[in-house]
Amino acid sequence: MPKDDGIGASTKRREDVRFLTGNGRYTDDINLRGQSYVHFLRSDVAHGRINGIDTATAAAMPGVLKIFTAADFAAAGGIPCGWQVTDRFGKPMQEPKHPILADGKVRHVGDPIAAVVAETYEQARDAAEAIELDIEELEPVIDMVAALAPDAPKVHDDLASNLCYDWGFVEENREAVNAAFESAAHVVSLELTNNRLVANPMEPRVAVGDYDPWGDNHTLYTTSQTPHVIRLLMGAFVLNIPEHKLRVVAPDVGGGFGSKIYHYAEEAFCTYAAKVLKRPVKWTSSRSEAFISDAHGRDHKTKIELALDGDHNFLAIRTDTYANMGAYLSTFAPSIPTWLHGTLMAGNYKTPLIYVNVKAVFTNTVPVDAYRGAGRPEATFQLERLVDKAARELGVDPVELRRKNFIKADQFPYQTPVAVVYDTGNYDATLDKMLELADYANFDARVAESKARGKLRGFGIAHYIEACGIAPSNLVGQLGARAGLYESASVRVNATGSISVYTGSHSHGQGHETTFAQVVADMIGVDATSIEIHHGDTSNTPMGMGTYGSRSLAVGGSAIVKATNKIIDKAKKIAAHLLEAAPEDIELKDGKFSVAGTDKSVDWTGVTLAAYVPHNYPLEDLEPGLEETAFYDPSNFTYPSGAYGCEIELDPETGKIDILRFIAADDFGNIVNPMIVEGQVHGGLAQGIGQALMENCVYDDQGQLLSGSFMDYAMPRADDVRGFTVDHSCITPCTHNPLGVKGCGEAGAIGSPPAVVNAAIDALHRAGHSHISHIDMPLTPSRVWAAMNS
Amino acid sequence: MHNFEFVKPSTLADAVAALGDGEAQPLSGGQTLIPSMKARLNAPGLLVSLTGIAELKGVCREGDMLVIGAATTHATVAADAAADFPGLAALAGQIGDHAVRNRGTVGGSLANNNPSACYPAAALGTGATIVTNAREIAADDYFQGMFTTALEEGEIITSIRFPIPQKAAYAKFLQPAPRFALTVVVVAQYASGVRVAVTGASEGGVFRWAEAEAALSAKFDADAIAGLSHSSDGMISDLHGTPEYRAHLVRVMTQRAVRAAL
Amino acid sequence: MSHVKMKVNGRDVSASVEGRTLLSSYLRDLLGMTGTHVGCDTSQCGACVVLVNGQAIKSCTAFAADLDGAEVTTVEGMANPDGSLGRIQQAFQDYHGLQCGFCTPGMVMSTAALLAENPKPTEEEVRHYLEGNICRCTGYQNIVRAVMAASGQDAGALAAE
Incomplete structure (x- = not known):
């Protein structure tokens, strides 16, 4: 039985108190003395040549302080890309310039052209309307396949084409995979799209730049998942400000889901303009602006094929994918369809040969980057749709086809043909658990019950494997990452025994302030309320790589464990001195140090006080104080996996699909706070179900965003998603991090889309619509009805 | 949004007078107008709030008619029409969400005539009469295409007379x-x-x-x-x-x- | 500019506003009460919901000048007199009905409005009532549980669990 606030306890979240009473401090809640406001004049055409920008009238309008254009940033660097992918011919990807304000051309609707800073936001916006633009419209490229035609207009005139890279993985297997298909007993194929999405955290992005001439110091307050990364990228590559003169603060952040990882132009602008104007400069995105300036997610077009032998063993997988990069390369964009996607194509199966081809394409659309799951949902969707289709075509049970090809529990560690080594897992166990919770055995009776009401019921299964807790730095360095992907932590024990923990991870809804305190409390045996977790401010936390890719506990938590172990080691030495014993004889339990086999002991505060008031202290051997820093670089990814089951009811008159139940049986390894883990899965499921049934980011052929607000981009509401049952009792602990934990943040969004679509196809087939082998997401009522009536 | 002058008259006569200004627009619940002003798609010079005019509010039965003041909110219609015309109350109770229903009004909805609004179907489906400060307009004559109605410049809907169906x-x-x-x-x-x-x-x-x-x-x-x-x-x-x-x-x-x- | 007085969470307040000053801006920018959030510009997300004269409205879609004299309750006014979490707030913490906290003010205020109208709502009624409040983090299940618990009902008895 875990303690109320130790590892394994569903400790209530301490951060909730401030959020529930209106005392959260989000970036837009920060207002600095003398603050000015910026409005970005953004392109309303997808592709155009800027022949002139006349700001004279606008500059004379009330309250206007200055209007910036690209010319003001001639000395600045562009927005950098953090990952360089090498193509299948050994050449680096094509990497375009990404100016802070559009320089010469506009390349997507929303591309910022000019920035008006004024005394008030409305004055800035009024003046922006008075800027006279002379933009020569150019033909845009929106469709990825058309963008690769030899005569297609080029998004970037100085690049050879719109192809960012043509990536093959594993390139050496290409011919062997083709040969396996030649001789296979069965080949199943599927063409699909992974619909473009907008992350839409409920807090729109905000940036406040501040400059203090007293010490030539810059501060940026920003809605970021990765404040240290922003400091590094913006300081070193864009504005040439060394880290010690640049502080980046990401205070309470209202959700991210990937979209707040990246370094955005608005951050660099506000930081720079604050120095130019000697006044704080604030930008608050509206939701409509967010739709055309936040990085989007997904947007793949794929053909996937599966070769099977006569006994239905998987022999080979081959995929062809087009991945949209948008108009510029966002921070991690090139890595998503490659290393975060191709390496997952083995899924939970022992397929010996895999070849993945990805063509990344520039188009006149908003940049595309990681969104919850990032590459892994795309891989899982293809694979789990295809396995379901294979079962249907072969006339076998989709459960049994999966089981037959699963990597079995006794085969771990398992080297896949796509580079990664899964450390642990038990896929049969999660599948069994899911089917039990879903009462799958009695599903047919429920189908009949629905049928009696004129409805079609379906059950869809999906399995997923995820590689998260990114990542061994030396490995990702070989793969093109331009940063290390460790995490760091400092643990400062104060004289009276309270503990301040500083982490490079960033919490924007994940509850780190609660869970990380549980970990430290458990290790030392003190009350969690005496522990404070600090994050999000580069001036007081050690270097951090931030929070994304389900890495905070596995990597950031491991750094905290490492630093806490250093604290315990030193504290034991102090205790040994105080107790006149050898350090190796000191035991720490429930916050008390005792000499093994004796009743001699000193409590935690006796040791911490000695560390800071070292009157009776081994000063010749040990420094005073009790503060330690650790960096943790993982030796492998962690591999959460799970079985998902979705039960839906479809109204054949309207095509509308209702989620009845959704069962998630996950293996996340050890769990620190079950309540929070369950909440993470719920949120992921809602986003995955949203992708499957509702959400769709759509451009017309001229590059106008048709789904540019909540009026057309359908966000799941409380009555759209329901019936979640979440189980995490199947545990195979991670073998290579100290807590034995895997990531849980993205799983729900990875495993749920194929489960929903498989359920819809199941319902349709049971009702005799056997001609429908696939419907592209989102499965809107109109699309489902059209498929049924085609 | 662009700035504007704001007045909140307490009588219909004062509202009509204020709307004589060519830059003026009436503001009822604002649930459509305010978002369109935020997007700068609409920029009145003067907004005349109708929310302070008692004579424009309320639901009352007159024989086989249910008469609803134009500035009556959807929430009020949902509650107060339930006994006499449950179908209309149900429709009002499904518009937008609960917070929108506490502001949005039947008159505002009909004046806007959004193609995906519910009230136009209620008015046309019942053969209601749109009563303005100047005249009475049959629903069959009132709706003239999306976002277009028979209302003249400065004309305000004061009430809607819904014939109560069987x-x-x-x-x-x-x-x-x-x-x-x-x-x-x-x-x-x-x-x-x-x-x-x-x-x-x-x-x-x-x-x-x-x-x-x-x-x-x-x-x-x-x-x-x-x-x-x-x-x-x-x-x-x-x-x-x-x-x-x-x-x-x-x-x-x-x-x-x-x-x-x- | 006109002078607008209100009573916010029981306190008399006043500020000079432009015609275009929204209630959300009156609260956040003029009174410095940043508990009320703005998450969209199309009156869809509900992060800005407050009670005006006891009724829930979207504070981003109402002009302050139109609400002169109103009594307003915001999330800052939902705690107990001793400062401890109020009944609804406590239920949201107990059932993990929030993650990033950004939609939370609107969720809490909509819940207050719901329970005032309907003290013992069913799960279906809760889900329907909250349709104007978007949450991107929780998947709503724990929010629904929290609302059920705040109404004194069994929070564990959601359908199909």
Whole structure:
């Protein structure tokens, strides 16, 4: 039985108190003395040549302080890309310039052209309307396949084409995979799209730049998942400000889901303009602006094929994918369809040969980057749709086809043909658990019950494997990452025994302030309320790589464990001195140090006080104080996996699909706070179900965003998603991090889309619509009805 | 949004006088107007709030009519029309969400005539009379295409007179993003016959479906229109539905409304 | 500019506003009460919901000048007199009905409005009532549980669990 606030306890979240009473401090809640406001004049055409920008009238309008254009940033660097992918011919990807304000051309609707800073936001916006633009419209490229035609207009005139890279993985297997298909007993194929999405955290992005001439110091307050990364990228590559003169603060952040990882132009602008104007400069995105300036997610077009032998063993997988990069390369964009996607194509199966081809394409659309799951949902969707289709075509049970090809529990560690080594897992166990919770055995009776009401019921299964807790730095360095992907932590024990923990991870809804305190409390045996977790401010936390890719506990938590172990080691030495014993004889339990086999002991505060008031202290051997820093670089990814089951009811008159139940049986390894883990899965499921049934980011052929607000981009509401049952009792602990934990943040969004679509196809087939082998997401009522009536 | 002068008269006469300014627009609940002003699609020089005028508010029965003040909120209609005209109360209670219903008004909705708003179908489906400060307009003459009505510049809706039907119901199919109508059908049965009004579906805004009215007037039963299909010509095509799909929904939702009414 | 007085969470306040000053801006920018959030510009997300004269409205879609004299309750006014979490707030913490906290003010205020109208709502009624409040983090299940618990009902008895 875990303690109320130790590892394994569903400790209530301490951060909730401030959020529930209106005392959260989000970036837009920060207002600095003398603050000015910026409005970005953004392109309303997808592709155009800027022949002139006349700001004279606008500059004379009330309250206007200055209007910036690209010319003001001639000395600045562009927005950098953090990952360089090498193509299948050994050449680096094509990497375009990404100016802070559009320089010469506009390349997507929303591309910022000019920035008006004024005394008030409305004055800035009024003046922006008075800027006279002379933009020569150019033909845009929106469709990825058309963008690769030899005569297609080029998004970037100085690049050879719109192809960012043509990536093959594993390139050496290409011919062997083709040969396996030649001789296979069965080949199943599927063409699909992974619909473009907008992350839409409920807090729109905000940036406040501040400059203090007293010490030539810059501060940026920003809605970021990765404040240290922003400091590094913006300081070193864009504005040439060394880290010690640049502080980046990401205070309470209202959700991210990937979209707040990246370094955005608005951050660099506000930081720079604050120095130019000697006044704080604030930008608050509206939701409509967010739709055309936040990085989007997904947007793949794929053909996937599966070769099977006569006994239905998987022999080979081959995929062809087009991945949209948008108009510029966002921070991690090139890595998503490659290393975060191709390496997952083995899924939970022992397929010996895999070849993945990805063509990344520039188009006149908003940049595309990681969104919850990032590459892994795309891989899982293809694979789990295809396995379901294979079962249907072969006339076998989709459960049994999966089981037959699963990597079995006794085969771990398992080297896949796509580079990664899964450390642990038990896929049969999660599948069994899911089917039990879903009462799958009695599903047919429920189908009949629905049928009696004129409805079609379906059950869809999906399995997923995820590689998260990114990542061994030396490995990702070989793969093109331009940063290390460790995490760091400092643990400062104060004289009276309270503990301040500083982490490079960033919490924007994940509850780190609660869970990380549980970990430290458990290790030392003190009350969690005496522990404070600090994050999000580069001036007081050690270097951090931030929070994304389900890495905070596995990597950031491991750094905290490492630093806490250093604290315990030193504290034991102090205790040994105080107790006149050898350090190796000191035991720490429930916050008390005792000499093994004796009743001699000193409590935690006796040791911490000695560390800071070292009157009776081994000063010749040990420094005073009790503060330690650790960096943790993982030796492998962690591999959460799970079985998902979705039960839906479809109204054949309207095509509308209702989620009845959704069962998630996950293996996340050890769990620190079950309540929070369950909440993470719920949120992921809602986003995955949203992708499957509702959400769709759509451009017309001229590059106008048709789904540019909540009026057309359908966000799941409380009555759209329901019936979640979440189980995490199947545990195979991670073998290579100290807590034995895997990531849980993205799983729900990875495993749920194929489960929903498989359920819809199941319902349709049971009702005799056997001609429908696939419907592209989102499965809107109109699309489902059209498929049924085609 | 652009700035504007704001006045809040307490009598209809003062409101009408204030709206004589060519830059002026009336503000009722503002649930559509304010977002459009934020997007700078609408920039009145003067906003005349109608929310302080007591004579524009309230639900009252006058014989076989339910008379609703134009500045009455959807929430009030949902509550106060329930006894006399439950179908209308139900429709009002499904508009937007609870917070929108506490601000949005029936008059504002009819003056705006959004093609996916619910009230136009209620007014047309019941053959209501739109009463303004200047005249009375029959619903059949009032709606003139999406966002277009018979209202003149400066003319204010003061109340709507809904003939109370023998039976009525509506069926709504949601556009999932804003949860407005993808297709909404109001069916109302009177001694003189059945009226069917459809909103959300057509590029021309709210319309009556004559074939269904004839069939349902002959026999008020969902099966009576099972064989009918509405043409997809002129139906809205967007991310959320094809013209064919909307035309199909017109029949399905009409049948559901009839079943709900019975 | 006109002078607008209100009573916010029981306190008399006043500020000079432009015609275009929204209630959300009156609260956040003029009174410095940043508990109320703005998450969209199309009156869809509900992060800005407050009670005005006891009724929930979207504070981003109402002009302050139109609400002169109103009594307003915001999330800052939902705690107990001793400062501890109020009944609804406590239920949201107990059932993990929030993650990033950004939609939370609107959720809490909509819940207050719901329970005032309907003290013992069903799960279906809760889900329907909250349709105007978008949450991107929780998947709503724990929010629904929290609302059920705040109404004194069994929070564990959601359908199909």
